[in-house]
Amino acid sequence: DAGVTQSPTHLIKTRGQHVTLRCSPISGHKSVSWYQQVLGQGPQFIFQYYEKEERGRGNFPDRFSARQFPNYSSELNVNALLLGDSALYLCASSFPGTGVQETQYFGPGTRLLVL
Amino acid sequence: RKEVEQDPGPFNVPEGATVAFNCTYSNSASQSFFWYRQDCRKEPKLLMSVYSSGNEDGRFTAQLNRASQYISLLIRDSKLSDSATYLCVVITNSNSGYALNFGKGTSLLVTP
Numbered sequence: 513d514a515g516v517t518q519s520p521t522h523l524i525k526t527r528g529q530h531v532t533l534r535c536s537p538i539s540g541h542k543s544v545s546w547y548q549q550v551l552g553q554g555p556q557f558i559f560q561y562y563e564k565e566e567r568g569r570g571n572f573p574d575r576f577s578a579r580q581f582p583n584y585s586s587e588l589n590v591n592a593l594l595l596g597d598s599a600l601y602l603c604a605s606s607f608p609g610t611g612v613q614e615t616q617y618f619g620p621g622t623r624l625l626v627l
Numbered sequence: 628r629k630e631v632e633q634d635p636g637p638f639n640v641p642e643g644a645t646v647a648f649n650c651t652y653s654n655s656a657s658q659s660f661f662w663y664r665q666d667c668r669k670e671p672k673l674l675m676s677v678y679s680s681g682n683e684d685g686r687f688t689a690q691l692n693r694a695s696q697y698i699s700l701l702i703r704d705s706k707l708s709d710s711a712t713y714l715c716v717v718i719t720n721s722n723s724g725y726a727l728n729f730g731k732g733t734s735l736l737v738t739p
Contacts, residue, residue, distance in 0.1 A: 545727065555671065557727045560725055568727065569724065614718055615661065616671075618671050620669075
């Protein structure tokens, strides 16, 4: 079975532009989460979606938005890019549920550089 | 106060040593706890879930202390391949919403 896939792998944008990142979960997983990881820090939770509904949101500005599609894939959109948005963006999928079912399976990430 | 706090290290230990990491969390309503491992420029991968009764997987032992709101990871007989960043994860699902918080990670370097 394929793991979590993300595209693109790398991206360079300039300040003020918009970016869309894509994620496909592991087959059978219905929940997708997005994280931002800057160098030297742990991943920061941005969103979790389950069955196309937002289940949770981290402390990120409204420039960040996401959605989940009927096939459980997801997009993360960031508007009006700032230099500080440069980071590794990780997507993770999981079963819905509690406890061990909330294990996050991560994709390889998209490295975004904002110039 | 951050939701999840870890000592960033680095921890430099010789092969065969025993090393322990702690992680504290601020929300007493948190329900699920995990340790992840992240290698340089790679995505995090699950190391183990953490249960209230404590659990062991080979050389790795995880403990949860709800009263003191901390979780721990013990690595025995360290191997060179254990060198990585270890991230603790705390999940809270309450009336105020769902949140999944990572610590900053603790860096481990095992030396020959």
